[in-house]
Amino acid sequence: MHFIGKDIDQYLSQREYVDTAVVPLLELNLSETGLKSSAGASEYLQSLTALLEKQFKGRILLFPPVSYTAGADRTRMAEEISSEMEKGGFRHVFYMTTDAQWRSMESLKNVLWLPAIPTGDMDRNFKQSVMEDQLRQVLPLFLNEWS
Amino acid sequence: MSNNRVSRRQFLGYTLTGVGGFMAAGMLMPMVRFAVDPVLQQKGTSDFVLTDQRVEDITEEPVRVDFTFEQQDAWYTSEVTNSAWVYKEGDRLIALSPVCKHLGCTVNWAGDPNHPNQFFCPCHAGRYEKNGQNVPGTPPLGPLDEYDVQEQDGFVAIGAAKENTLTV
Ligand code: FES
Numbered sequence: 001m002h003f004i005g006k007d008i009d010q011y012l013s014q015r016e017y018v019d020t021a022v023v024p025l026l027e028l029n030l031s032e033t034g035l036k037s038s039a040g041a042s043e044y045l046q047s048l049t050a051l052l053e054k055q056f057k058g059r060i061l062l063f064p065p066v067s068y069t070a071g072a073d074r075t076r077m078a079e080e081i082s083s084e085m086e087k088g089g090f091r092h093v094f095y096m097t098t099d100a101q102w103r104s105m106e107s108l109k110n111v112l113w114l115p116a117i118p119t120g121d122m123d124r125n126f127k128q129s130v131m132e133d134q135l136r137q138v139l140p141l142f143l144n145e146w147s
Numbered sequence: 148m149s150n151n152r153v154s155r156r157q158f159l160g161y162t163l164t165g166v167g168g169f170m171a172a173g174m175l176m177p178m179v180r181f182a183v184d185p186v187l188q189q190k191g192t193s194d195f196v197l198t199d200q201r202v203e204d205i206t207e208e209p210v211r212v213d214f215t216f217e218q219q220d221a222w223y224t225s226e227v228t229n230s231a232w233v234y235k236e237g238d239r240l241i242a243l244s245p246v247c248k249h250l251g252c253t254v255n256w257a258g259d260p261n262h263p264n265q266f267f268c269p270c271h272a273g274r275y276e277k278n279g280q281n282v283p284g285t286p287p288l289g290p291l292d293e294y295d296v297q298e299q300d301g302f303v304a305i306g307a308a309k310e311n312t313l314t315v
Contacts, residue, residue: 001251010250017250017271017286058250059270124215128228143269 002053003063011061018058020142021090023081024049024065025097027072034070041098041116047127048114049096051135056142061090078107092145096138112141195297195304200233202240202298209234209243209256209266209277214305231294231305232256232266234277242296243279244308249286266291280314290314 001007001018011018024045029038045065053062066081068074085093095108098116105111114134119127196214209232218227230253231242245253247268254275258267265282266275274282279291293313295306 014250055253056270058247058252058268124226128213 001057001061003061007061014058015089018061019091020056020060020146021085021088021093022049022052022060022062023085023093023095024063025095025099025102026065026067027099028067028069037116037118040118040120043120044114044116044118045096045098047119047131048134048138051131052138052142055135055139059146060094060142061088074101074105075107078102078105082108094142094145110145112138114138195295195299195306197299197302197304200303202301202303205233205235205240205303207234207236211245211256212242212303212305231296232291233296233303240296240298240303241278241313242294242303242305243311244292244294246292247273247287248281248289248291249273254291276314278313279311 001011026042026045027038029035042065049062053060066077068077081095082093093110095102095111096114097111098114100113102108102111103113114137117130117134119130122130196216198212198214200210200212211230212233213228213230215226215228217224230245232245232254233240233242235241243266245255245266247254247270249268249271252268252270252273254266254268254273256266257263258269259265259272259274262274264277266277266279268274268285268287271286273285273287275287275291276282279293281287281290290311290313292308293311294308297304297306
């Protein structure tokens with residue numbers, strides 16, 4: 001489910017089934033050299049999480065990307081986000097990001113780090129098949145966590 | 148000459164009509180748009196979307212067939228790719244929606260090794276028979292939806308979703 005009004009109504013009535021939160025973590029970089037790859041990473045992350053949501057709509061709540069700048073204090077962010085997720089009472093929380101700095105963050109469980117693939121210039125069919133390939137790599141991690 | 152002069156009262160009258168008319172138009176326009184839009188949108192609704200799946204390659208074993216179409220959301224148009232599970236029953240093509248009737252996850256054919264002839268929902272272990280009938284005792288409360296489906300020049304074309312007609 002998406003973090004939108006309509007889905008939240010359903011979420012509230014089906015909470016015991018929707019036990020998994022997915023939080024995309026996205027670094028914004030507006031520098032001359034970083035802008036393009038930052039946008040590419042954003043596109044990649046959002047396409048992937050949207051596919052994931054479609055696959056597991058009834059079990060995950062997909063949050064909008066939590067965005068921050070390069071210098072952000074990730075340790076503090078990790079604390080804040082995870083404590084907020086705890087309030088939500090999720091049994092499982094996944095963080096998905098293309099930002100390698102989160103890999104070393106021990107306070108966050110289930111960080112899925114994926115190197116961004118720049119899909120922006122691909123034609124539609126190719127992009128679709130690349131993204132589904134990516135999705136196939138991620139799905140087992142969820143099924144594992146749930147089983 | 149003084150006849151042509153706009154009196155203060157007339158002037159107010161004109162301007163107020165002007166403003167009032169403007170406001171009325173402001174209110175009417177969205178109403179007209181609501182009324183007209185559905186008509187404008189009708190192009191393409193009953194259309195079938197052609198896929199690149201050959202009909203002759205379809206067997207009795209359901210396969211996933213993707214189809215892409217444009218979807219108009221309130222404020223933007225986007226391309227959406229959906230899929231269907233397509234198989235043959237005799238000569239008849241059947242296309243089922245992969246959207247689980249419990250809470251909307253995507254179901255897979257033979258997704259559970261213990262039930263190789265059923266659709267399986269990985270979210271809460273919902274199961275469906277090949278014709279879409281939900282297996283009692285699993286979370287889904289109804290059968291999978293069905294798509295209108297036809298052959299176009301040897302390829303599968305997917306139409307509108309409808310309630311399952313195979314499971315009476
Ligand atoms: S969404 Fe398919 S069983 Fe719950």
